[in-house]
Amino acid sequence: MKKLLLIFFLAFTVSHVNSTPLRPVNEDQLTTLIDSFSVALVKKDKVWMQANLNDGCKMYDPTGSTLNKxxxxxxxxxxxxxxxxxxxxxxxxxxxxxxxxASADLKVEGFGNINGNEMDITGTYRFNLKFVLVESNWQISEITINQ
Structure with a gap:
């Protein structure tokens, strides 16, 4: 009887695990990277940015400027x-x-020094991001910011 119960338990466990949809690891990594990018902006985290922006990374901002890494x-x-x-x-x-x-709406609070003028940039901006896989780590290779 114990063996029969054990077999049913194992069969149920295996079928339950197999029926649970799993998100791809890469998608989870990219979601974490997007969230970490959002945090790095607030913390002004140079080390994070240096490690997670690809060397050829470009950013296109709403003012029309193009920035390198x-x-x-x-x-x-x-x-x-x-x-x-x-x-x-x-x-x-x-x-x-x-x-x-990837794309994400970044809801931000803060200020920008645009052409020598301090401006309130609080709002929601659409960030379109491109990533490249480098030695099993995703890096941001392009950022386009739209209002």
Whole structure:
């Protein structure tokens, strides 16, 4: 009787585990990366940005400027943008091998020093992100910010 119960228990456990849909690991990694990016903006985290922005990363901002990796890091850590709160909402991710496209609405509070004028940049911005897989780690390769 114990063996029969054990067999039923194992069969139920295996069938339950197999019927539970699993999210792809890469999608979870990219979701975490998007959320971490949002946090890094608030913390002005140069180390995070250095590690997670691809060397060829470009950012296209709403003012029409194009920034390279070092300029992106400077913009978010040394005063062009001063973000006090940031939250990633409505994330969508599409993976194609070693590349991925994602978008998220970033709800931010803060100020920007645009052309020498301090401006309130509080609002929700659409971030379109491109990622590249480098040595089993995803990195941000492009950021396009739309209002």
């Amino acid at each position: 070092s300029s992106i890091i400077m913009a978010f850590t040394q005063g062009i943008y001063s973000i006090s709160k940031s939250e990633a909402l409505n994330r969508s991710i599409k993976i194609n091998g070693t590349q991925a496209d």
